[in-house]
Amino acid sequence: MKRRLTMGVAAAAVGTLLAACGAGGPGSGGGKISGGKLTLGVLTDLSGVYADLAGNGAVAAVQMAADDYRKKYGDKAVTQKIDVIKADHQNKPEVANTQAREMYERKGADAIFDVPTSSAALAVETVAAQQKKLYFNTGAATTELAGKSCNAYTYEWAYDSYMLAHGTGTQVTQQGGKNWYLIYPDYAFGQDMQAKFTPAIEGAGGRVVAKDPTPFPSDNYSTFLLKAPTLNPKPDVLGALQAGGDLANVVKQYDQFKVKDKGVKLAIGLLFDSDIKAIGADKLAGTMFTTAWFWNLDDRSRAWAQRFQKITGKLPTFDQAADYSAATAYLEAVQKAGTDKAASVSKVLDGMPLDDFFARNATVRAADHRVVHDAYLAKVKAPSEATQDGDYTELVRTIPAAQAFDKPSPDCHLG
Template sequence: MKRRLVSTFAAVAAGTLLAGCGGGGPSSGGGKISDDKIVLGVLTDLSGVYADLAGANSVAAVEMAVADFRKKYGDKAVTDDIEVIKADHQNKPEIANTQAKEMYERRKADALFDVPTSSAALAVQTVAGQVKKLYFNTGAATTELAGKTCNPYTYAYAYDAYMLAQGTGAAVAKQGGKNWYTIYPDYAFGQDMQKKFSAAVTGAGGKIVAGDPTPFPADNYSTFLLKAKAMKPKPDILGALQAGGDLANVVKQYEQFKLKDAGIGLAIGLLFDSDIKAIGADKLAGTSFTTAWYWSLDDEAKAWADRFKDKTGVRPTFVQAADYSAATRYLEAVQQAGTDKAEDVSKKLDGAEFNDFFARNATIRAEDHRVVHDAYLVKVKDPAKATEAEDYTEPVKTIPAAEAFDAPSPDCSMS
């Protein structure tokens, strides 16, 4: 793709600003902004089972980040032309591949964000490496993004299967849920969740007595739930490793088939506020889960969530909060670098330590591009204790960043 120099005046202005705000002035990129503007692409699920936890409101979160960046820098910004574009990957890796190429190459996206569904995320990661453009994953949990498939252009930003398992799997096993029957969606996310939960449960003294893959997406889990009731000996825990609309179906059918009355508890691998809203807080009250963030964490988180609700009408999920955070980190790095050239922007990101309303005690690891930060073991609040609508989360403990995420994978090579 052809690149054009910004005007001499804009380059000098950007250099003056950057020197003044500690960015060290423009990098060797010389103040270059490709096509004279920055394009941020949100590749997400706009219509399927993950549309509520990501979807249109992930686009809104990135738009908020752009608006705040403009407000912060005004006419001193490295460019005042920033566009947000979107596309629907339909939770299919082949469509994600096509859409990513379209967004990077024809629509001139400088960075992509979001991408729920691990198989789709892995496809986007491949494209990002091919076209040498940045991709910030906030929606997919597979650890492979910062593991064996890692590349210099992908940042694993919000959470992963290891984080979820180390919180929920270990905690439930230590609380007496020793024997687990797990069901997991049969694609990259579910397969990784099964592997990580097995390790966490076993490490805490428990055992996975059986685990079955389930279709994705799916609306009928009766075969698996009836199998759980018929197992001898019965498992202590049904580990539901689905997410979004699929998880809502599992929980509703767990109640329908009365597994709790049969002495089989429920452990949920990944839970969002949008899921709690769909299922009902009364049905999930007391359920433990691990999260990267929740909107009532503290005053700073709540203040941002209030702004998000003013814009969208709902409280944000942690994926949507992470989209804002990641887009802000990217724009700040461009501002510091004086260019949107991916390699120069990465130099400003790699090794950075930061705190914002989403990520606490955060570090962007240079060796694998995993963003590590504090995580939280929480439980669904009894609706009687809620102080307002969508007040679903009760804290149990903070999991420090060093414990929440695994060490860098030896399988990751950034070369």
């Protein structure tokens, strides 16, 4: 009897120890991590107009974050088992809704990353709230993600239309571009961009003489480009608020129809290095734009970009850099929380200060889950100024985090 009691006490002690460590011992996840592993979903455009700025490069960035986390913590990691999965939302909100549900429900995703296309991003935000799972958006510009559509499970990591408008719209107007003609894609992203650029231009002393929605996606902008010089009053600036492949089509046709020669210069709302490559730096040389990050910003940025390039064969866009930043912050929060439970991870994230190669002087704002960080007013270099292939961007000035983003929206109620 005494021997059986002793063995029973010992077994109970071992059981208690395993429960405290997580069944399977350190690094296995066990009871701390649901299903014994973390699953990171990358929901992106793998085949359309945003595939170059996000796409498989976004998947690679999240995978890099997972690999770096495992190396950093080794056996002390809450779990070494991390799967990265991907899906193509085709820039359609209904497809994004379906794919997000598939990731969360059937594939066990703990968090979803990326999601360019604002309408798709808003669809995923709704699903995240319903599933009570985390979602880190890096690819969409709509301010609604941290505004009237905000929820406790969604984080807006990289940029938004306010940041873009109050950088480029204000600067170009102050430099003499007083009269604007805005063309914008007719879906959530473009509508929000137009809504933010108009007051930014007016606040800097300019005015919008006309604004037109354009089909999305589209390969023909001739109607709008030919219209620009005929408006009365004639605009000084054509504000092209498209992105990705659509923006490339706008700029190429702007050049084809010689709109600049008719006295209407070009301003661009959102520009990625992948766009500059597709369009040609010679056609964009001198163009001012606002960006969340660019790979040649400084030594920290270059070091990460060169790692990314070795893996993918391409230099990163700011969307892809933001995916790495968001995934890394998520994994660090899981490590600190000791669990993948969304509510526990959010408690770590909310109010967290950040200063990585992407997010400088940054804070995860607890009030609305917007990551506030330094932004950059930049311009496209002439090809003769480039120091190497892919060196397209020159820093004009840093926009401090406190100025780069709007204050929290009164429409945002995370609860």
